[in-house]
Structure formats: structure tokens, C-alpha cells
Amino acid sequence: MTMTLVKPVTPTRTMPGRRGDGRVALAFLAPALVGFGVFYLYPAVRGAWYSVTDWNLLSEPEFVGLDNYAALVRDPLFWNSLKVTAYYVILTIGTQMLLGFGLAALLHRLTRSLLVRSLLVVPWLVPNVTVGLLWMWLLDANLGFFNHLLVSLGLDNQGFLTSPGLAMPSVALINSWSSTGYTALLLYAGMLLVPPQVYEAAAIDGSGEVRTLFRVTLPLMRPILAFVLVVSLIGSFQLFDTVAVTTKGGPVNATRVVYFYIYEQAFTHFKMGYASALALSLVLILGVLTFVQMRLLRASTSDLA
């Protein structure tokens, strides 16, 4: 850097004045503001407007008041999609958090190896579409690997993705495969934040490994656990790619999750108004859920301080 102490010190430069940096700030913000205005704010306003219209993407939108909302309250498929989504969220969050936490604890206890962590995160790097295709094949009812496994164990073939009872657990299994390593790394990072002295103290007090894990590590990690939970929960509500590739909502609506249902209403049935009303309802549902979780987060901040 060539600009050393040549110019005299001017107080206005050192301490940005009370008037603020309005003009410069506008220059800094301009690209983001354009992006936000055109592809977030404007679509949000239009989305809200579509939700009170009847529109098939071709003719002019026709104002219908709250008809779409009245219709969705009475739409069994909408309620089914919420139910199915909730089922998926519980399955996938349960396995991901449990397995992810276990893996993180193993990593933390055993190794700092970058290679091990890289290998665990490989499935997360694979595009969702590829994950879907790959597992469709692994779970194929006739020739899939898992059915070969079942048969060699003397069991019957299963239509993992084609039987209504197994389809959703299978989708949850697929996504757990792809994101458990990722969750484990997030939690592992959280474990690294706990100062080593705490563990030393626990060891000196004669606490065994398992006991330390449940009595020391787990409570100290509450904030990051809560954070990972919120992120995975919001993410899980947006399940689309895997379903779009593997089951397309079937069999018999067993995997017709809310995201996929909205997509179908908009782009298969061209009911843009109804789809927008569904999407706005999802915004509200997730808003409430986030709010509730934020409250829980705040209640759990008194840890390492």
C-alpha cells in the first residue's frame, strides 16, 4: 500500500459524520437493491395479488376475492399434503439429528482428519436429481441393490417407492443419506466451540465418555442444536427435487408434499391463483413455526457465557 501518512488527519474522515453515508451507501447497495426489488419484493406483491385471482397463465387474471383461500380450507389434498410433509419432516429430522449428532461425537472424539470429513460430506455435494435417480435404482422393486440384499437374507422383495406405506420412509431415507454428513459437520463445528478445559474438568471429576456427552456436551451445544434444527426444519418443508424425480407425489398421494402440490397446481394444472394462495399459506405456516422456534432459541442462549 503506497498511501502512507501523507495527508493531514481530517476528523471528518476518521469519524464518519452524523449525517451518515447516504450516497456512498446507495452505491454499495444498488445491485442488491435492484435484485431484491425485482425478484423478491415485486414477485411477493404480485404473488399476493395472484392469490386472490383466478388465472390460468393465458387469459387475464380475474379477481375472485378470498375464493382460493376458502377452497384450500376445504381441499382434502392440501391438508393431506401438510400431513405428508409433517410426516416427512419428523422422519428426516429425527434420523438426521440423531445420526448426525452421533457422527459428530465420533468425529470429535476420534479424529481431526480432513479426509474423513470430506468423505462424509460427499453425498451432500451430489445434485439432488442425481441422488434421486441413484436411489430409485438402488430401491428398484426388481433389480435394485436393496432388494437383492433382502432376497439374499431370505426376505421378500419390497416396492420401496411404489408401496404407499414405504414410499415416504424411503424418501426420508434418501434425503437422510444425502444430508446426514452435512448435519454432522455443522454439529461437529458446534462441538469444537466447547472449550477443552470443560472436558478436562469433567474427566478429572471422574465422568465417563458417555456421561460427559450427555451431561456436558449436549447441554452446552443447545444453541447450535436449536439452530441446526430450525435450518433443517425449514429446509425439510421445501422437499421437492427428490419427490419430483422418484415418486412424483405417488403412490396415492403418499408423497405429495406441499411444495410438490403447489408446483403441480401451478405448472401441471395451470391454476396460478390457487397455487399462489397455497404458497402464501405456506409462508404463513413457516412464519409461525420460525417464530415459535426463535422463542425457543432465545430461551436457550444462557450457556458458555
Place this chain on the structure above:
Amino acid sequence: MRRLGRPLAWACLITAILISLFPLYWMLRTAITPGRELATDSAGLLPRHPTLFNFQRVLGLASREETRAAGGSGANLDFFLYLRNSVVYTGVITVVQTLACAMAGYAFARLRFRGRDALFGLFVAALMVPPIFTLLPSFVLVKELGWLNTYQGLVAPSLLMTPFAVFFLRQFFLGIPRDVEQAAYIDGAGKWTVFWRVVMPMTKGPLLTLALTTAVWTWNDYLWPLLVAPGEQTRVLTAALGIFLKQSPNTAPDWTGLMAGSALSVIPVLLLLVFFGRRLVDSIQFSGMKG
């Protein structure tokens, strides 16, 4: 118990790694199985007659007749075209978005202006909105602009910002000490110069971290490219695989071809892991901690 604990723990960890990698091995194993033989040869750890023909045919290097004879649907992947599209889509968004969001994040972290907190609040609120809500009208907008099946339509919505990137970088800029910037101000530099000449070079690491996360997300993106740019000329890899599946007969999907295409789609992200291993793994841990 204590003596048994450690080997047992290692066994669990190694099992987890094997579970992570095995499906990918199976993808490769299927990809090198001759299509005609899959029905009778789908169980062993290795196919009886390994072949690279499936890669050739999805890459369009085999004739239609040869492909049909091998049990394919006749559909192929114009792989290099889709690869190029994916690279353009990912590259342009990653670079532009990271720079634009760094500017915005810096403004929110360091500059004073009226309405700053309200505006930032609005950005954070957008963070909570599930993308499908804005995706429907964004699609309509791109359609109205006549941008369907164009690169500009493909990149437009996330080119200039995502609320997450702005939020992430603001958090980051808030955390770095002001001393260096102050020294530059004393030397008479303006905000703009300080940002580009002092702050940006200092924060290459975290910027790369965010850029890698953005790159992986964009590379894997499926719904938007499928809706907006399904046309042959602008089709990205993920959309191409989805379409390849649709063209494959429902009753007997062309698994060997699909697995060959899938394997090809994984190579670029694996290269990213090989070249940026530490950064990429750190980026995941970093994004967790910053939340």
C-alpha cells in the same frame, strides 16, 4: 469396556463412511454394466462384462442404432453442452452474487444511512420466505420479458442477491476489527477505495467460503432451470438428467444409461472437493457457526 470403546467407535465411523460412498460405487458399477445384461447381472459387486459403452452413448458418441441395440431409449445427453450451461449458470451467479452481496453486506455492517435497520429487517424477513412463493411470480416475470430459454432468464433471480448471502457477509464484516479501515481513512482514502483495496483483499477467505457454498447450491439447483430453461440450448445438467429420465420408458427405465449420466454429473462437484477440500468443508462448518 474402555479398551473396546475406541475400536468400536472407529468401526462405527468407518461404517458411516462406507454408507456414504457405497451408493456412488453402485452407480459406477451399474454404469459399466452392458444394458442388455443388467436384467441378469445386477447383483454382483462387479459386472461380468464391464464396458464403457454406456458413457459413450450418453455422451452421444454412439449411433442411435447402436444405442437402441444396447437397450437404450435412443435419447442421449448432449453432455458437453449441458456441462457448459451448468458452468455458465453456476459461474456467473457465484461471481456476481458474491461481489454484489459483499458490497451490500459491507454497507449494512459499516455505513450509516437512514432506514438501514428497516431495510436490513426486510432482507432478513425475505430469508424466512420459502422460495416457491416468489418463484411463481418470478417465472411469470421472466416469461413476460420473453426470457424463457435464455441465459439471462436463467441467472436473473439470484444474480444480484440472495438474502442469505447478504446476511452472512454482514455478520462477517461486523466481526472484523475496524483498525485497518480506520488507518486507511486517516490516510485519506474514501469508503469505496477502502472497501475494494483494503477490506476485500483482507477477506478473500470468507468470500471464497461463501462463493463455494453458492456454487454448490447453484450447481445442484433443479426446479428453476427446469421451469425457465428446459430448451436444448440452455438446459443445465440437472434438468437434463430429469428430462432424460422422462424420456426413458416408465416400465423399464434405461438404468445403465441413467447411471452413466449420473456419474458424469457428480464429477464436477467431486473436483471442487478435491481442489477446495479444506475450504469447502470449512464453509459448511462456518455457515453453521455464523448462524
